[in-house]
Amino acid sequence: MSFIPxxxxxxxxxxxxxxxxxxxxxxxxxxxxGGGIDQDPGQNPFSEDKSDKGIYVxxxxxGGPAExxxxxxxxxxxxxxxxxxxxxxHDQARKKLTREKEDVVRLLITxxxxxxxxxxxxxxxxxx
Amino acid sequence: xxxxxxxxxxxxxxxxxRSSRKHRRDRHxxxxxxxxxxxxxxxxxxxxxxxxxxxxxxxxxxRDDNWAETTTVVTGTSVDSVxxxxxxxxxxxxxxxxxxxxxxxxxxxxxxxxxxxxVITPLAFLALPQLLWRDTLDPCGTPCEGLYISLAFKILxxxxxxxxxxxxxxxxxxPRFFVFRCLLSxxxxxxxxxxxxxxxxRVLEPRETDYRGIVGYAASLVDALLFIQYLAxxxxxxxxxxPAFCLKVVRTTDGISRFYNLGHxxxxxxxxxxxxxxxxxxxxxxxxxxxxxxSILNKKLSxxxxxxxxxENSTNNSTGQSRxxxxxxxxxxxxxxxxxYYEEAEVERRIRKRRARLVVAVEEAFTHIKRHxxxxxxxxxxxxxxxxxxxxxxxQAIFAPMARAMQKYLRATRxxxxxxxxxxxxxxxxxxxxxxxxxxxxxxxxxxxxxxxYLDNSRGGQWTLVSEEPVTASLRQGQVFCLKRLDFALVxxxxxxxxxxxxxxxxxxxxxxxxxxLQSETSV
Numbered sequence: 122m123s124f125i126p127x128x129x130x131x132x133x134x135x136x137x138x139x140x141x142x143x144x145x146x147x148x149x150x151x152x153x154x155g156g157g158i159d160q161d162p163g164q165n166p167f168s169e170d171k172s173d174k175g176i177y178v179x180x181x182x183x184g185g186p187a188e189x190x191x192x193x194x195x196x197x198x199x200x201x202x203x204x205x206x207x208x209x210x211h212d213q214a215r216k217k218l219t220r221e222k223e224d225v226v227r228l229l230i231t232x233x234x235x236x237x238x239x240x241x242x243x244x245x246x247x248x249x
Numbered sequence: 250x251x252x253x254x255x256x257x258x259x260x261x262x263x264x265x266x267r268s269s270r271k272h273r274r275d276r277h278x279x280x281x282x283x284x285x286x287x288x289x290x291x292x293x294x295x296x297x298x299x300x301x302x303x304x305x306x307x308x309x310x311x312r313d314d315n316w317a318e319t320t321t322v323v324t325g326t327s328v329d330s331v332x333x334x335x336x337x338x339x340x341x342x343x344x345x346x347x348x349x350x351x352x353x354x355x356x357x358x359x360x361x362x363x364x365x366x367x368v369i370t371p372l373a374f375l376a377l378p379q380l381l382w383r384d385t386l387d388p389c390g391t392p393c394e395g396l397y398i399s400l401a402f403k404i405l406x407x408x409x410x411x412x413x414x415x416x417x418x419x420x421x422x423x424p425r426f427f428v429f430r431c432l433l434s435x436x437x438x439x440x441x442x443x444x445x446x447x448x449x450x451r452v453l454e455p456r457e458t459d460y461r462g463i464v465g466y467a468a469s470l471v472d473a474l475l476f477i478q479y480l481a482x483x484x485x486x487x488x489x490x491x492p493a494f495c496l497k498v499v500r501t502t503d504g505i506s507r508f509y510n511l512g513h514x515x516x517x518x519x520x521x522x523x524x525x526x527x528x529x530x531x532x533x534x535x536x537x538x539x540x541x542x543x544s545i546l547n548k549k550l551s552x553x554x555x556x557x558x559x560x561e562n563s564t565n566n567s568t569g570q571s572r573x574x575x576x577x578x579x580x581x582x583x584x585x586x587x588x589x590y591y592e593e594a595e596v597e598r599r600i601r602k603r604r605a606r607l608v609v610a611v612e613e614a615f616t617h618i619k620r621h622x623x624x625x626x627x628x629x630x631x632x633x634x635x636x637x638x639x640x641x642x643x644x645q646a647i648f649a650p651m652a653r654a655m656q657k658y659l660r661a662t663r664x665x666x667x668x669x670x671x672x673x674x675x676x677x678x679x680x681x682x683x684x685x686x687x688x689x690x691x692x693x694x695x696x697x698x699x700x701x702x703y704l705d706n707s708r709g710g711q712w713t714l715v716s717e718e719p720v721t722a723s724l725r726q727g728q729v730f731c732l733k734r735l736d737f738a739l740v741x742x743x744x745x746x747x748x749x750x751x752x753x754x755x756x757x758x759x760x761x762x763x764x765x766x767l768q769s770e771t772s773v
Contacts, residue, residue, distance in 0.1 A: 153772040164768045179770050218773040
């Protein structure tokens with residue numbers, strides 16, 4: 122998941138669709154995010170590359186919509202509803218996720234296990 | 250003051266103040282008296298200055314018991330032999346014969362005589378051979394003249410430094426003699442006496458002809474005197490400059506306390522230092538401020554009075570009744586302190602209101618007056634002849650509108666006894682003369698100033714030093730002594746300053762680096 126500045130970022134992503142849950146007057150998704158270009162990347166426990174300033178999922182509330190939809194702790198969010206999440210500040214990311222008008226968010230997330238699965242499957246079934 | 254305690258108090262016996270054996274005697278006496286019970290020793294310090302509120306003058310009584318610096322200090326122990334009391338009586342007669350003011354100047358006069366004598370001595374050493382046996386003296390050319398010049402300059406330096414150091418009017422009259430000063434006087438006296446002795450035996454009698462030797466002898470005397478003066482400088486002036494103790498001074502009536510750093514001093518000298526600072530630092534003692542307002546006081550007193558009567562009258566089997574009384578009074582007391590709180594808030598509010606009125610009145614009064622520039626008079630003279638006043642008249646003119654507000658404020662803060670109308674007008678005149686603002690004028694009245702501000706120097710500042718140890722003992726940790734006045738006292742506690750261990754840590758200027766530490770986690 123490291124990137125070379127100036128080069129396009131490639132990653133294996135999974136599409137996750139979360140239905141927002143209305144709870145007490147707010148629409149919640151049921152997870153917490155950390156990271157952003159204005160934050161300290163060295164403190165991120167989930168990133169491999171400690172200079173990665175992307176948005177990561179730091180906590181999932183059990184039984185919430187995010188867990189139900191398949192989001193896991195440590196996932197890096199690449200896109201939210203088409204908005205890029207790799208080069209945003211923490212507050213911008215929060216805003217994109219908590220729009221009142223939308224009750225569904227479609228995330229593109231990536232995690233290390235995805236890469237492994239793909240490379241394994243590639244190795245097992247090499248394309249001719 | 251307490252006359253009885255003077256007679257029965259313990260003090261030290263020494264034959265004459267110039268005895269150099271005093272120290273040994275001190276130790277001897279303290280050992281011998283350890284078995285007997287020690288009372289408080291009361292001795293008197295008189296500092297120049299004025300007591301502000303001396304209601305009655307008991308100075309006449311105290312003068313009889315006052316022991317000056319150089320008079321005999323005598324023991325009065327009622328337990329031991331009778332002869333000591335006789336000596337006490339003897340010294341009282343001695344004291345009575347000397348008028349008071351002389352005592353202040355005895356010690357400087359003695360010192361001056363001794364100093365003059367010791368400075369004239371080398372000149373006498375030089376002059377006597379010339380006068381008595383001039384013909385038989387060996388001629389002594391250039392070396393002698395060199396010695397003459399150095400002698401002259403050294404004597405001049407001696408004169409100047411003696412004048413600068415020792416010929417100052419004494420600031421305080423201390424109860425016991427000043428140990429170091431007496432030591433040094435004795436040293437000088439012995440020294441000069443021994444030089445004279447040697448001179449008399451070896452030079453005057455055989456009519457010594459070696460004049461150069463005599464001049465050298467006189468020069469050595471002057472050198473030694475200069476060194477003694479150096480010793481005096483160190484002992485009297487320099488040694489106590491390095492702070493070693495912190496003295497906490499608390500006034501008994503209102504609890505105002507201050508802390509002062511002092512060096513190694515004797516108790517009486519420390520008392521003088523403390524009193525110097527007292528006149529400057531402590532706000533003036535106002536007996537009117539100590540009492541709670543009458544409404545509270547009556548209620549409080551009544552509840553306590555009942556309690557106390559029960560205590561005094563009860564012998565053994567009224568404990569049950571007194572317990573009930575205690576419960577009742579405590580319940581009443583709980584209500585009383587509530588009232589006290591509100592009453593205090595009310596008093597404070599009143600003071601603030603009056604103060605606001607006073608400030609406004611004074612500001613307005615000051616706008617009526619303006620400094621008259623002489624150039625203006627030429628421009629506006631014929632049409633509007635303004636009345637030109639001197640400061641006194643100006644002060645009287647603007648005093649009238651603010652007088653009432655001032656009086657009410659002073660009464661509210663219980664300061665009216667310190668400021669008469671005359672003194673207020675004088676102060677107003679002073680402020681107008683120096684173009685001060687109303688705020689500067691009011692500074693004197695809005696906060697109680699240091700005691701020195703209210704002193705008029707007609708009588709001496711009389712204090713009594715009460716201490717369990719002899720007042721010439723040097724300060725030690727944990728000592729406590731009191732400085733008593735007629736209506737209040739200052740309790741002084743001695744604490745040593747801590748020994749400081751100062752370490753070192755080098756900080757590289759390039760090592761100051763910073764990182765961002767923001768790590769927020771938002772739940773969505």
